Amino acid sequence: MIQDYIGVGLLLLAAVGFCGGTLLVSALTAQKARTNPAKDEAYECGMPAAMAEPHVRFSVKFYLVAALFILFDIEVVFLYPWAVVFRDMIREGWTIFAAMISFLGILGAALAYAWRKGALDWR
Numbered sequence: 030m031i032q033d034y035i036g037v038g039l040l041l042l043a044a045v046g047f048c049g050g051t052l053l054v055s056a057l058t059a060q061k062a063r064t065n066p067a068k069d070e071a072y073e074c075g076m077p078a079a080m081a082e083p084h085v086r087f088s089v090k091f092y093l094v095a096a097l098f099i100l101f102d103i104e105v106v107f108l109y110p111w112a113v114v115f116r117d118m119i120r121e122g123w124t125i126f127a128a129m130i131s132f133l134g135i136l137g138a139a140l141a142y143a144w145r146k147g148a149l150d151w152r
Contacts, residue, residue: 093148104136 111129118125143149 090148090151094151097143097148101136101140104133107132 115125
């Protein structure tokens with residue numbers, strides 16, 4: 030029984046050896062960097078770090094639209110495989126079609142609710 034796991038053990042040993050070896054070679058051959066206060070300072074888009082405000086607040090609308098995008102993006106993830114196998118599954122009855130219509134109906138109602146509440150307005 031243990032002979033079945035010899036290949037897995039050798040692969041694990043090779044992976045750990047490769048990781049350790051590359052880290053060791055990198056540590057031994059790396060050049061030591063000289064510290065420079067100007068080079069160690071944070072730099073972003075040509076603006077010195079002292080002049081920019083560190084925390085920029087985003088509107089809650091941004092996060093709400095992002096969450097809605099993810100929700101309806103997941104809808105497409107479920108819809109595409111269903112559309113691919115629809116012809117093969119239609120022979121078994123209209124259950125698969127009714128299930129997808131109910132799924133789209135629930136998500137359509139959620140979109141209508143979000144639209145009515147103004148979640149999609151950027152103002």
